[in-house]
Amino acid sequence: MAENVVTFLLERLDDMLREEANNLIKIPKQVKLLQKELEQMRSFLKDADSRQEGNDTVRPFFAQVRDAAYDAEDVIDTFYDKDVVSKIEDIKAHIAQLTQNLETFGIKRQVEEVSSSSENGLKTLRRTYSREDDQRNFVGLGEDADRLSSQLVRQGSSRFVSICGMGGLGKTTLAKKVYHHDKVRGHFRYFVWVYVSQKCQAREIWEEILFKINEEKKKENEEKDEEIEEKKRENEEKEKESKEKKKKSKEKKEEKREKKDHEISTELYDLLIQERCLVVLDDIWDANTLTALSSGFPAYNVKAETKMLLTSRNKDVAYRADPKGFLYEPACLSEDAAWELFQKVVFEHADHQQATRPGSSNNAFITVGNKKKLGNEMVPHCKGLPFAIVVLGGVLASKDYIDEWETVHKNIKSQLKKYIGSNEDSLGPMDLLALKHIPTAEAIISAESSSGRENEETLEDVAYGYLRMLADRYLVQVEKRSSTGRIKSCRMHDLVREVCLEKARRSDFFHTTELCNSNRQMDFFSSIVSRPISANRIRRVSIYLKQFSGAIPIGTEDCPPIRSALGCRHDNSGIGQELIDSMVSRFKLLRVLDLEDIRGFAVPKKIGGLIHLRLLTVNSAYIGVLSSSIGNLQFLLSLNLDPYYSATKIPNVIWKLRKLRHLYLPADCGSDTECLKFANLNDLQTLKNFPASKADVKDLTTLPNLRRLSKLDEFLAIFQLPTTFQHLESLSIKDPDDSLELTSDPMPKISACCPRIRKVKLNRQKIFLKNLRTDQCEPCQL
Incomplete structure (x- = not known):
């Protein structure tokens, strides 16, 4: 966590030096020196941050690093303070001292020792064996074991059979049942079960498989030899030959150790081609591990009778083994x-x-x-x-x-x-569920993760890739997909959620507060700051409303530098105007204000004072006359307003939001709204409810990165060559009066101007383009 915070701060420093230089005439030197200290600190944290689990001595040190980075971030976000130079100097000195302490007191060495111990413990905890123990706990998967067994013995079926699912779902238990199934035992000649650790060495796995198969072959030969030798030789001769065999076996092992890696993999490959083997690779953590092992195994398109049974908590492993292989995903028990x-x-x-x-x-x-x-x-x-x-x-x-x-x-x-085992002193769900092995995006996805227009992968693409990774690793469960297969909604298993909440609490990632009428006398800000930890370290707060009428005392306590405020409700609860106005006035450093589906208040007039906002979601709040101060939100990336008819006037300031990427406007911008300009919002990707009667539809032709666009029939006028929308994927054309009449099929023009269009909605008729190049389309079955 500390490494993530430092990385994010370094990105902020880069942005500040690049984009805010005019406001920092006297500061760049100090900022660059701070940047240098942070880079040095991060060089230590890269290898050490994830290894603090289970070490109470080391953890406070990382908390100090995180807090120092937070202090620097606070100074950066309030750089107009006259004492900012001296504050940066103090923070730089503090970070330098922390780095020196890390080296002087050997914390890095201690962390490495803890990591080694943890890794060894995890291997012991997760190591599995092929013996048919614990089958008394095998419940609810009998038919699935039969199905998998039939798949393994079927001629012409895929060489790779995979069992994938979240940690704790019983993948290994099911694999054991299949491994000992009568059909499987009667079909294969040799059986090998290998546990694949997180940091396995390919050569070790190859040698383990070779050794086990050769041992079985040796036992077969010994049984035959013993029958012959009982008739021909005396006991003394048997002992002599046994010693000779052991000597030769030892020599072969020594010879094997001297072989190069490619020779070992080739030997295993040839053996698996010749014999009918079942090899179980249990608990493969990632697809790269399988790739490293693959040269020792027959590929899916090579004729051989050996089969591979894989278990993993990462679906990408199955795809890497064989894109057309058999994949079974166990469900939770009924x-x-x-x-x-x-x-x-x-x-x-x-x-x-x-x-x-x-x-x-x-x-x-x-x-x-x-x-x-x-x-x-x-x-x-x-x-x-x-x-x-x-x-x-x-x-x-x-x-x-x-x-x-x-x-x-x-x-x-x-x-x-x-x-x-959520206690970090033991090996618990953090290891079981592989939460440590997922790249995270804290607040803003690193620009290093996206190379911009060069490969046309946006930050949203990178973020969606992380979501898919979570789904592939079964840490979130997909609930609904779009007609194109894109994830639209997902959920988290309750126990995974509990683990995440515990991790967030221990790393002080966010604070939750519940507002209900039973505790309405409690001051809202007191509920945030009255914690056993230092209140000024709170950066994110989640507000949960349950049977709450909206009123609550405000109080006069100092407010922590909150960066994210999220709201959710259990029923018809809402937030009162006094509370939301106070939050806007006092949470000056907010980057995220997400009050989706929270009612009871109007958009505050001082909303433009939150100059650091990146995301503003108030889609259930009354708009009325929207404050023109919203044009001050120069860093805003996403704006989500009430989609219905609460607006009476939208000021003509949206064109000032140059960084805006996603804009959700009301269905009716209000009778007092005059002309709205949208031209040259170069980063805009989503535009919903474009007000064609209040804006020039030709402004849309100046938006080069639009992906999703919706609203009125005036759109049709812009689909004229040579105008093209290179990135437009989804288009919705609708008329609230359902009076839209098309004199001709608009699809040829739309397809010609939008080479990447995938989905079009004309009023209530959805059209999904199957082939983007031939203008062929058919009704989408939704």
Whole structure:
């Protein structure tokens, strides 16, 4: 986390030197020196930041680094302060001292040791074996095991069969069932199970597979040799030959160790081509690992009877193995299956423990009836995740007294986190769910991640790539896709969410506050600053509204430098005008104000004072006469206003928002709105509800990067060659009176001017272009 904060700050410094130089006539020297210190600090953090987990001694150091970066960021965002030069000097000296301490006190060395220990512990925790143990916990996947087994033994089927899903879903358990399935055992000659660690060495995996197959072949030969030797030789001769074999085997192993990597991979490749083997590669973390191993395995298009069974929490592994291979994605258990698994773990173990109960106790033993009652109420909290059910069941199985069960039941969420291992002193869901191995974008995606127009990949493309990565790694679950397959909505498994919340709390990533009528006497700002940690380190706040009428005292406390404020509601709750006006006045450094679907207030008149805003979503707020101060938001990237009819006047200042990328306007901009200009918003990608009656439709031809465009029939006039919209993908043309009558098919003109158009909506008729080059289209089945 500290490395992310420092990286983001360095980007801010680059922006400041490049874009705000006119305001920093006396400062560039100090800024560049600070930049140099931060670069040096980051060189240490790159290798060390992710290794602080589980080390209480090291963690405070990273907190100091993060806080120093935050201090620098605060100074940068308030650079008009007359003392800014001295403040930057102080911060630079502090960061230099932290870097020196890191070297002087050997923190980097200690972190490396912790990392090594953690890695070894993780290998022990996750290492799996092929023996058919724990099959008593196999529930709800019998038909799937049959299906996978049939796929493996079927002639002509894909060489690669993959089981992919989120951590804890039972992929390895299912693979074990398939590995020992009667069909599989009767079909293959040799069987190899290999656990693939996060930092595996390809040569080690190849040698392990070679060794296991050769050992099986050796046993077969020894059995045949023993039958012959019993008839021909005495026991002494057998012992002599056995020694010779061991000597030769040792020599072969030594010879193998001397071989080069490509020789080992070739030897394995040739062996797998010749024999009928089943090789299980369990828990492959990423596709690059599979690529590194691939030279030792027959490719999917090579004739051979060897099959590969892969398990991974990353769907990209299956695609890399064989784009047309067989992929199975287990679902979470149904309620009935979850309860069956829980009973297997709890009650079978309890029967075994019954005889060990003490003779007498002041505490009452729990009855089977109470176990079922409490268990039925706790199991749903596991949300069908087998790992969580087994862990919960294992904990409860060892508890014989009713007060112990009731303690777990009363605090089920915190107990699940505790027992699954969310404590960073142990190896828990952070490792299980691979949360450490995902690139993150904190607030703004790095410009280094996108090369701009050179390859036409925008920051939004990079962000969507991260979302797809999360989906491919099953850390979010896709709920709905668009007609083109794009992710439209997703959700997170409850336990993954709990892990993320715990991680956010420990790293002080954001603060949550709940507003409800029962605590309306509590001051809103007090609820933020009254924390065990330093209040001025709070950067993000999530406001949860539940049965809240909107009124709350404001108070006079100093406000922390909040950068992001997000709001969500449980019911019809809203935020009162006094509170939102106070937030706008006091959260001067806000970059994100996202109050989607929050009602009860009008857009504040002083909204233009939030000059650092990047995102403003007030799509359920009353607009009325929108303040012209909104034109001050020079860094605004996305503006989302009420889509309906609450606006009476929109000022002609939108053209000033030069960095704007996404604009969602009301369906009616109001009768008092005069001419609105949109020309030369070069970065604009989304424009919804273009007010054709209040603006010149030709302004649209000056927007080179439009991807999504919607509203009135006047659009049709702009689709005339040589005008082209090189990046337009989605177009919606509609008339609120449904009076739009087309004298001819507009699609040829639209397709000619929009080479990348994929979806067009004419009033209520959706059209999806299957072939962009031949103007062929058909109604989209939605």
